[in-house]
Amino acid sequence: MKTRLDEFIRYRSVMNERIAQIDHLGIKRFFNLDGNAYKNGALSGKTKELLGLVASMVLRCNDCIDYHVLQCVDAGWSNEELYEAFNVALVVGGSIVIPHLRHAVETLDLYREMIAGKTQ
Amino acid sequence: MKTRLDEFIRYRSVMNERIAQIDHLGIKRFFNLDGNAYKNGALSGKTKELLGLVASMVLRCNDCIDYHVLQCVDAGWSNEELYEAFNVALVVGGSIVIPHLRHAVETLDLYREMIAGKTQ
Amino acid sequence: MKTRLDEFIRYRSVMNERIAQIDHLGIKRFFNLDGNAYKNGALSGKTKELLGLVASMVLRCNDCIDYHVLQCVDAGWSNEELYEAFNVALVVGGSIVIPHLRHAVETLDLYREMIAGKTQ
Amino acid sequence: MKTRLDEFIRYRSVMNERIAQIDHLGIKRFFNLDGNAYKNGALSGKTKELLGLVASMVLRCNDCIDYHVLQCVDAGWSNEELYEAFNVALVVGGSIVIPHLRHAVETLDLYREMIAGKTQ
Amino acid sequence: MKTRLDEFIRYRSVMNERIAQIDHLGIKRFFNLDGNAYKNGALSGKTKELLGLVASMVLRCNDCIDYHVLQCVDAGWSNEELYEAFNVALVVGGSIVIPHLRHAVETLDLYREMIAGKTQ
Amino acid sequence: MKTRLDEFIRYRSVMNERIAQIDHLGIKRFFNLDGNAYKNGALSGKTKELLGLVASMVLRCNDCIDYHVLQCVDAGWSNEELYEAFNVALVVGGSIVIPHLRHAVETLDLYREMIAGKTQ
Numbered sequence: 001m002k003t004r005l006d007e008f009i010r011y012r013s014v015m016n017e018r019i020a021q022i023d024h025l026g027i028k029r030f031f032n033l034d035g036n037a038y039k040n041g042a043l044s045g046k047t048k049e050l051l052g053l054v055a056s057m058v059l060r061c062n063d064c065i066d067y068h069v070l071q072c073v074d075a076g077w078s079n080e081e082l083y084e085a086f087n088v089a090l091v092v093g094g095s096i097v098i099p100h101l102r103h104a105v106e107t108l109d110l111y112r113e114m115i116a117g118k119t120q
Numbered sequence: 121m122k123t124r125l126d127e128f129i130r131y132r133s134v135m136n137e138r139i140a141q142i143d144h145l146g147i148k149r150f151f152n153l154d155g156n157a158y159k160n161g162a163l164s165g166k167t168k169e170l171l172g173l174v175a176s177m178v179l180r181c182n183d184c185i186d187y188h189v190l191q192c193v194d195a196g197w198s199n200e201e202l203y204e205a206f207n208v209a210l211v212v213g214g215s216i217v218i219p220h221l222r223h224a225v226e227t228l229d230l231y232r233e234m235i236a237g238k239t240q
Numbered sequence: 241m242k243t244r245l246d247e248f249i250r251y252r253s254v255m256n257e258r259i260a261q262i263d264h265l266g267i268k269r270f271f272n273l274d275g276n277a278y279k280n281g282a283l284s285g286k287t288k289e290l291l292g293l294v295a296s297m298v299l300r301c302n303d304c305i306d307y308h309v310l311q312c313v314d315a316g317w318s319n320e321e322l323y324e325a326f327n328v329a330l331v332v333g334g335s336i337v338i339p340h341l342r343h344a345v346e347t348l349d350l351y352r353e354m355i356a357g358k359t360q
Numbered sequence: 361m362k363t364r365l366d367e368f369i370r371y372r373s374v375m376n377e378r379i380a381q382i383d384h385l386g387i388k389r390f391f392n393l394d395g396n397a398y399k400n401g402a403l404s405g406k407t408k409e410l411l412g413l414v415a416s417m418v419l420r421c422n423d424c425i426d427y428h429v430l431q432c433v434d435a436g437w438s439n440e441e442l443y444e445a446f447n448v449a450l451v452v453g454g455s456i457v458i459p460h461l462r463h464a465v466e467t468l469d470l471y472r473e474m475i476a477g478k479t480q
Numbered sequence: 481m482k483t484r485l486d487e488f489i490r491y492r493s494v495m496n497e498r499i500a501q502i503d504h505l506g507i508k509r510f511f512n513l514d515g516n517a518y519k520n521g522a523l524s525g526k527t528k529e530l531l532g533l534v535a536s537m538v539l540r541c542n543d544c545i546d547y548h549v550l551q552c553v554d555a556g557w558s559n560e561e562l563y564e565a566f567n568v569a570l571v572v573g574g575s576i577v578i579p580h581l582r583h584a585v586e587t588l589d590l591y592r593e594m595i596a597g598k599t600q
Numbered sequence: 601m602k603t604r605l606d607e608f609i610r611y612r613s614v615m616n617e618r619i620a621q622i623d624h625l626g627i628k629r630f631f632n633l634d635g636n637a638y639k640n641g642a643l644s645g646k647t648k649e650l651l652g653l654v655a656s657m658v659l660r661c662n663d664c665i666d667y668h669v670l671q672c673v674d675a676g677w678s679n680e681e682l683y684e685a686f687n688v689a690l691v692v693g694g695s696i697v698i699p700h701l702r703h704a705v706e707t708l709d710l711y712r713e714m715i716a717g718k719t720q
Contacts (some may be wrong), residue, residue: 007705011462012462015462015465015466016462018462018465018466018469019461019462019465022443022465024443024444024447025636026447026450026451026633026636026637027443027446027447027450027461028482029629029633030447030455030486030633031449031453033211033460033626033629033630033633034211034455036625037207037208037211037626038208041204042198042200042203042204043201043204043205047170048204048205048208050167050171050173051170051174051205051208051209052208052212053206054171054174054175055174055178055209055212055213055456056174056212056456058175058178058179058574058576059178059179059212059213059456060179060301061321061420061456061459063458063459063462064212064455064456064458064459072255080162081162081163083162083262083264083267084161084162084163084168084264085163085171086167086267087157087163087264087266087267087270088157088158088168088171088172088175088270089171089175090266090267090574091154091157091173091270091574092172092175092176092179092184092574092575092576093154093179093265093353093573093574093576094538094570094571094572094574094575094576094577095304095571095572095574096295096296096301096304096538096572096573096574097574098271098274098303098304099301099303099304101259101267102251102252102255102256102258102303103258105255105258105259105262106255106258109258114220131582132582135582135585135586136582138582138583138586138589139582140496140586142563142585144563144564144566144567145276146273146276146277146567146570146571147563147566147567147570147581149269149273150273150567150570150571150575153266153269153270153273154575154578156265156266157266174575176576178454179576180661181540181576181579183578183582184575184576184578184579190500199706203624204624205625206624206627207624207626207627207630210454210626210627210630211454211455211626211630212451212454212455212456213453213454213456214418214450214451214452214454214455214456214457214628215451215452215454215634215664216418216452216453216454216638216656216659216661216664217454217654218634218663218664219661219663220663221619221627221661222611222612222615222616222619225615225618225619225622226615226618229618238438247483273571274378274571277567277568277571278568281564282501282558282560282563282564283561283564283565285522287527287530288564290527290531290563291530291531291534291565291568291569292568292572293571294531294534295534295535295538295568295572296571296572298535298538298539298694298696299538299539299572299573300421304572317377318522320522321522323382323384323387323522324384324521324522324523324528325528325531326387327384327386327387327390327517327525328517328518328528328531328532328535329535330386330387330390330532330694331386331513331514331517331694331695332532332535332539332544332689332694333535333539333693333694333696333697334534334658334691334692334693334694334695334696334697335390335394335424335691335692335694336415336416336419336421336424336658336692336693336694337694338391338394338423338424339421339424341379341387342371342375342376342378342379342423342541343374345375345378345379345382346375346378347376347680385516386513386516386517389509389513391515393509393510393513393691394691395505396505397506397687397688397691399687401684402678402680402681402683402684403681403684405684407647407650408684408688410647410651410684411650411651411654411685411688411689412688412692414651414654414655415654415655415658415688415689415692415693416692417660418655418658418659419658419692419693424692431491438642440642441642441643443642444641444642444643444648445643445648445651448637448638448648448651448652448655449639449651449655451633451634451637452652452655452656452659452664453655453659458669491702492702495702495705495706496702498702498706498709499705501700502683502705504683504684504686504687506687506690506691507683507686507687507690507701510687510690510691510695514695514698517695535696536696539696539701541660543698543699543702544695544696544698544699551704581713589685
């Protein structure tokens with residue numbers, strides 16, 4: 001059964017391809033810059049994905065949260081570690097973050113299930 | 121010579137004492153919760169301070185940036201690592217973060233000087 | 241017929257139970273603090289729910305608006321009083337609040353109907 | 361086939377009628393003020409619609425983006441010009457704007473198709 | 481001795497006079513709308529000032545906080561009641577609100593002193 | 601006599617030089633991207649500066665407002681045209697923008713005086 005996470009992954013991919021067709025150097029460079037920001041450097045990519053996740057939560061962007069939860073899981077962060085990051089976002093950003101905490105936890109569960117389904 | 125960082129540290133301390141006198145359980149508990157969020161747990165306090173710094177930068181709060189820059193330096197993050205965190209904040213938050221990047225870099229320089237002055 | 245309000249109430253409940261299973265003291269305490277903030281004190285709970293509603297509107301969080309509209313109706317605020325609060329949010333927050341005003345008015349109507357249906 | 365843009369236009373219209381029934385002078389005046397802000401003056405309405413679009417993107421409000429994309433197309437802005445405006449929003453607002461860039465591009469495509477369908 | 485509150489009151493007055501000289505109907509009407517939003521209606525002006533204060537705190541605007549703290553004191557809210565409103569803002573908006581809580585408490589103290597000085 | 605605008609220009613220049621010394625490719629590229637976003641393209645640089653100004657006002661960043669007001673004046677926008685842009689920002693962003701409107705108007709006046717002083 002298709003979940004909202006499958007739909008997010010599909011939509012994100014379709015629209016990123018559409019945007020890649022736009023002939024605008026600034027937009028292309030921004031996407032490159034965004035991708036490069038999470039590569040290994042003085043800080044590991046793993047650590048920077050966690051920074052991106054907390055930034056997305058306090059700025060309250062569900063699509064950004066979905067993207068960074070997936071990246072964080074792929075980078076090897078455990079649920080216990082992610083809950084800690086969620087808590088920092090909650091304390092910094094306040095109760096207005098709670099709906100996005102619900103979304104983040106649901107995404108985390110959906111993605112763990114998706115991975116478990118694939119590896120069976 | 122007194123810098124703006126000395127003044128920030130003084131003002132923050134004076135006002136936190138003033139707020140501590142307020143007889144309101146919710147406010148007291150919030151301050152406790154805030155302090156506890158950065159203690160060692162599934163994530164180290166060091167990592168969580170970096171999360172707090174990036175959250176403060178994308179939310180564009182200079183006083184919060186000052187506080188977390190100091191905590192991050194005390195926790196042992198190097199300038200090169202902090203620049204990486206600044207870059208994540210810049211890419212996530214956009215050019216509107218630039219004035220706060222200036223502030224963060226200046227605070228970092230002022231605090232390194234303050235520490236160097238004390239240890240001489 | 242199920243409305244989007246029924247679905248919100250269901251989802252909120254399911255996810256709050258899921259979050260309650262997370263073994264993280266900070267998250268648990270934050271939820272307590274949030275609940276306690278709207279209890280009677282120097283200000284009545286009724287007044288504080290209205291504060292929470294306006295805060296949710298200017299921060300433009302539809303789920304938070306849904307929650308506080310329901311709480312405000314339960315606390316006894318009339319539609320005329322709620323429209324006044326909506327207006328303060330609109331003037332403070334600007335036209336960017338208009339989509340959330342639409343959402344708030346629709347939620348208010350849906351909840352009045354839900355209550356009327358139950359009491360028949 | 362109904363698209364999400366058809367649904368947005370319908371919902372916006374229904375709720376604006378509902379809000380117009382609210383007997384609150386402040387809310388009525390705010391809607392007037394909002395409408396008047398985009399009329400020809402020292403700046404053309406066309407230019408001001410573009411300002412409204414970029415403001416909506418950096419404030420990350422999809423409904424506001426939908427409204428202003430439609431207005432900008434009706435005012436005669438080309439896709440190449442709109443991509444330029446999108447790029448300013450992206451640089452000012454950062455990667456957190458990307459999901460709203462996807463939304464804006466999709467709305468632009470849907471509206472061009474809607475217009476093409478009507479003029480056939 | 482001049483405090484920062486005296487300076488805020490002076491600056492606000494000077495700049496509002498300057499803005500009143502701008503020959504733009506939209507700006508003039510917005511200022512009227514803003515003033516009218518806090519007059520007695522279905523909700524008392526006193527209640528609406530408190531709504532304005534909490535909205536200003538969660539949106540983290542110190543000048544707006546200063547203005548509404550003064551209005552709230554003039555409207556008759558006690559410090560204990562204002563602390564309750566501060567707490568709602570803190571819980572909704574999170575620790576990023578703390579610097580603005582410091583500012584609000586300081587403004588409240590400065591204004592109580594100003595009033596006490598005048599009435600002696 | 602030095603104004604706050606002179607101080608802003610000086611501080612911005614000093615800190616940009618300091619940031620230019622940071623050996624981080626991402627930060628360097630972001631500054632390039634930011635500069636390029638306002639060059640002539642499908643939209644004129646003049647139009648894009650106005651977009652940048654309104655984005656800065658609704659995001660409520662005084663340093664960004666200062667920068668874009670100067671750029672807009674240099675690009676040839678008249679005060680009457682800038683007031684129109686200010687009005688769009690005010691309507692979109694609400695009364696929370698008013699302190700930044702004061703700041704923008706003051707900056708505009710200070711810069712017109714600075715230019716008049718230089719050309720005498």
